[in-house]
Amino acid sequence: xxxxxxxxxxxxxGDIDVDALADVNLTIATGEAVAIMGTSGSGKSTLxxxxxxxxxxxxxxxxxxGEDIGRLSRTRLAQVRNKRIGFVFQSFNLLARASALENVExxxxxxxxxxxxxxxxxxxxxxxxxxxxxxxxxxxQLSGGQQQRVAIARALAGKPDLLLADEPTGALDSRTxxxxxxxxxxxxxxxxxxxxxxxxxxxxxxLPRIVKLKDGRVQSDEQTRVRPRLVVARE
Amino acid sequence: MKLFLNIREALRALRANKLxxxxxxxxxxxxxxxxxxxxxxxxxxxxxxxxxxxxxxTNTLMISPSxxxxxxxxxxxxxxxxxxxxxxxxIAIEVQDVLAAxxxxxxRVNMVFGNRNWSxxxxxxxxxxxxxxxxxxxxxxxxxxxxxxxxxxxxxxGQTVARQLFGDTDPIDxxxxxxxxxxxxxxxxxxxxxxxxxxxxxxILLMPLVTARNSxxxxxxxxxxxxxxxxxxxxEGISMEWVAQDIAPLLRQRHGLLDxxxxxxxxxxxxxxxxxQEAANSAMTTLLGAVASISLLVGGIxxxxxxxxxxxxxxxxxxxxxxxxxNPRDLLLQFLVEAVVLSFLGALIxxxxxxxxxxxxxxxFEMQTAFSVEAxxxxxxxxxxxxxxxxxxxxxxxxxxxxxxxLRHA
Numbered sequence: 001x002x003x004x005x006x007x008x009x010x011x012x013x014g015d016i017d018v019d020a021l022a023d024v025n026l027t028i029a030t031g032e033a034v035a036i037m038g039t040s041g042s043g044k045s046t047l048x049x050x051x052x053x054x055x056x057x058x059x060x061x062x063x064x065x066g067e068d069i070g071r072l073s074r075t076r077l078a079q080v081r082n083k084r085i086g087f088v089f090q091s092f093n094l095l096a097r098a099s100a101l102e103n104v105e106x107x108x109x110x111x112x113x114x115x116x117x118x119x120x121x122x123x124x125x126x127x128x129x130x131x132x133x134x135x136x137x138x139x140x141q142l143s144g145g146q147q148q149r150v151a152i153a154r155a156l157a158g159k160p161d162l163l164l165a166d167e168p169t170g171a172l173d174s175r176t177x178x179x180x181x182x183x184x185x186x187x188x189x190x191x192x193x194x195x196x197x198x199x200x201x202x203x204x205x206x207l208p209r210i211v212k213l214k215d216g217r218v219q220s221d222e223q224t225r226v227r228p229r230l231v232v233a234r235e
Numbered sequence: 236m237k238l239f240l241n242i243r244e245a246l247r248a249l250r251a252n253k254l255x256x257x258x259x260x261x262x263x264x265x266x267x268x269x270x271x272x273x274x275x276x277x278x279x280x281x282x283x284x285x286x287x288x289x290x291x292x293t294n295t296l297m298i299s300p301s302x303x304x305x306x307x308x309x310x311x312x313x314x315x316x317x318x319x320x321x322x323x324x325x326i327a328i329e330v331q332d333v334l335a336a337x338x339x340x341x342x343r344v345n346m347v348f349g350n351r352n353w354s355x356x357x358x359x360x361x362x363x364x365x366x367x368x369x370x371x372x373x374x375x376x377x378x379x380x381x382x383x384x385x386x387x388x389x390x391x392x393g394q395t396v397a398r399q400l401f402g403d404t405d406p407i408d409x410x411x412x413x414x415x416x417x418x419x420x421x422x423x424x425x426x427x428x429x430x431x432x433x434x435x436x437x438x439i440l441l442m443p444l445v446t447a448r449n450s451x452x453x454x455x456x457x458x459x460x461x462x463x464x465x466x467x468x469x470x471e472g473i474s475m476e477w478v479a480q481d482i483a484p485l486l487r488q489r490h491g492l493l494d495x496x497x498x499x500x501x502x503x504x505x506x507x508x509x510x511x512q513e514a515a516n517s518a519m520t521t522l523l524g525a526v527a528s529i530s531l532l533v534g535g536i537x538x539x540x541x542x543x544x545x546x547x548x549x550x551x552x553x554x555x556x557x558x559x560x561x562n563p564r565d566l567l568l569q570f571l572v573e574a575v576v577l578s579f580l581g582a583l584i585x586x587x588x589x590x591x592x593x594x595x596x597x598x599x600f601e602m603q604t605a606f607s608v609e610a611x612x613x614x615x616x617x618x619x620x621x622x623x624x625x626x627x628x629x630x631x632x633x634x635x636x637x638x639x640x641x642l643r644h645a
Contacts, residue, residue, distance in 0.1 A: 054558060055639040075562040081638075082560020093555045093642070097247050109240060110560040154559065 001065055002028040002051065002162070002193070008059030008216075009046050020046040021216045023060070030161065033185075033194040035204035038213035044197050045166065047213065051195060052085055052164045053077045064162075082110050086155030086192075088184075090167035092147040094139040100126065100150045101135040107158040125153035129183060145176035152183060162193045169203065181206065237565075238572070245573035248545065249580075259541040260581035262534020263621065267585025267614040269527035272592040272604075274613075277520040279604035284513050286428075293506040295367070296467040296479060298322075298486075301501040318500055319460035320361070320444055322489055326465065327363065330481045332473040335366035338444060338462040342452035346400060346440065347412040353399040357413070357440045359447025367466040375407045375422030378443055386445030391422035393439035413440070416450055475504045531617060534581065535625040542574050542629035553633050554641030567634040574626020575619055582618030586611055 007024040010017050021043040028034055038044040049055040050062055053069055056077075062069040064080065072080065087093075094103045104122040113121070126132040129149040139147050148168060155163060165184060169177040181203065188194040196207060204210050205224070212219040249256040300317045323338035340359040345352060358364070362378045365371065375391065382389050390413065397406050406420045427436035442451070444462070469478045479502045490499050546553070553566060561569075593604045 049639040052558070054642065055637060075564065078557065078560050078562035078565075081558060087558050089642075093551070093558070095552060095555060097251060106556070107559040109237065110556075110562070110565055112237075158560065 001030050003063040006060030010058045019216050033188050033207050034209045035207040036197045036211045037204045042213040043216035044213050048166050048197050053080050084160050086160040086163045088165040088168045090170035092151045099136050104153045104157050125157050129153045144172050165196045241572040245576040259537050262537045263578050263581030264585040266527050266531030267582045268589035270614050271589030271610045273523035274610035275593045275604040280516045294469040295505045297503045298465040317461040323465045332470045334468045335363040336467045337363040337367040339464045340448050341463045344413050348400040355438050359444040367468045371425045372422045373425045382443050388418045389421045390418045391441040393424045394426045394437040397423050535621040539625035546629045546633045550641050550644035557638035563634040567630045570630035570633045571626050575622030578618040578622035582614050
């Protein structure tokens with residue numbers, strides 16, 4: 001379960017302090033699927049960094065399963081990211097010099113898994129996202145959709161309970177987008193909490209809850225009551 | 236396991252920038268090569284000096300005439316008394332602990348046997364020579380008393396002379412021509428090998444002093460009894476200095492020097508002389524060492540520089556790794572390993588270059604070297620230390636990055 005209390009992040013830009021995020025109070029239950037919407041500069045990326053334990057809040061609290069993230073050491077934060085959170089980025093963020101398989105293995109390397117076990121699980125993950133036949137390709141030899149599948153396999157490799165997707169389809173065409181969203185929903189259906197950050201209303205509309213951010217604050221938090229749909233309606 | 240992955244990653248990263256990596260290694264390459272050559276030459280020289288001391292004997296004194304000097308300018312030997320064969324005899328008889336004292340006159344002669352000829356150094360001396368130099372005969376006999384006293388036309392030859400003149404023929408009792416003189420070979424010296432300056436000890440011809448002086452070389456310094464050198468052999472375990480101090484007053488008295496006059500001779504301890512040469516050699520070793528350490532230092536700075544570039548180029552990679560769970564220690568280790576791999580590869584190449592250098596100094600400069608595994612181990616250790624020392628700061632910079640900032644990096 002995710003709980004934020006008065007969460008804020010303040011940056012220093014030259015002489016002035018800018019609140020990228022202020023007074024965010026959110027509760028996301030385990031197994032929920034939430035879209036976080038907002039225009040660029042609305043603070044959604046900052047929120048994603050905080051929820052993903054990539055950064056520490058400057059105000060308020062972030063409780064992940066009751067644990068106050070702001071108080072953890074950098075090493076403990078790394079552990080939380082490794083074991084409990086999976087990331088999917090807009091630009092895939094795969095290691096260019098490593099094969100698809102090795103990219104998927106990466107979180108398990110840091111988790112301290114042995115080579116054989118690591119490779120076995122990486123194969124499983126690649127099969128789950130339907131790209132096992134490209135296991136030994138380098139990212140540059142894969143299409144955008146394939147790269148994102150590898151990234152999703154990597155995000156799942158650590159068996160997290162929270163999947164954070166930051167504009168996961170932002171770099172993909174509409175057909176690939178549909179397939180990828182279907183994959184994300186399929187994963188969500190297996191019990192993972194899904195937090196999806198997007199500026200695209202069509203994509204947000206496929207999720208049962210939409211949180212809209214504006215100027216670093218929560219503007220609205222609606223339950224749409226839709227079940228995550230496997231097909232994205234595009235305008 | 237993680238270490239292995241880190242090494243694989245490091246090699247991958249270095250391969251991605253081949254030229255850059257190789258250029259960065261150069262400093263380490265030269266540094267390590269210099270260390271290896273330095274150690275090899277140093278060890279070789281030490282070995283050579285040790286062998287030479289063994290050959291010459293540490294308990295040998297060389298007495299030679301010294302020309303008198305006025306305000307630093309040589310005024311020539313002038314009327315000053317010179318060393319004579321009688322001085323040698325007196326030393327042998329009167330000074331305690333002297334085993335043998337051999338007077339020597341030196342010169343060059345041409346020798347002919349059959350259709351072969353050879354030019355070599357002749358030493359006119361007495362039967363005491365072999366004892367004084369602690370040199371044995373491989374064949375034949377020493378000079379006898381009559382030959383010494385009356386100037387017999389006999390010779391003892393060194394191995395090189397024997398080989399050049401006689402080849403496979405047994406030289407004993409053969410007649411050779413030395414300049415215009417007909418001489419009978421009575422003995423062959425044991426082999427001694429090379430001297431430190433590359434000279435051949437075995438390229439030598441011994442003849443009775445009287446014969447050499449009267450019939451071949453002419454007078455030394457214009458006097459009938461003069462000799463070039465007296466070699467004195469001192470009993471084992473006796474201080475050379477003490478014996479030298481006993482010889483000096485004897486010679487002064489024999490030469491009739493007044494109290495305020497300088498010595499007309501110089502007494503040198505061979506071992507001292509060799510130790511001096513060793514000191515000169517160690518100066519060269521030190522110089523090479525300085526070059527090596529500067530090169531290693533510069534190489535280390537080069538590694539630090541390139542690692543800083545590498546860390547900032549790969550900021551995004553650092554962010555990705557952090558996002559999937561790399562903790563600061565993992566990142567520190569990754570870049571540290573990369574720096575060490577870089578300097579280690581440099582050391583490996585440097586060791587090969589160094590070995591080539593050793594071979595070259597042996598072949599081209601005819602330097603004696605002694606290759607040592609130690610030098611290898613030392614330079615490998617050096618490289619590791621350099622990698623860690625100069626890799627630490629860049630690696631620390633990588634580890635210190637905030638994941639969110641690193642990910643945002645283009």
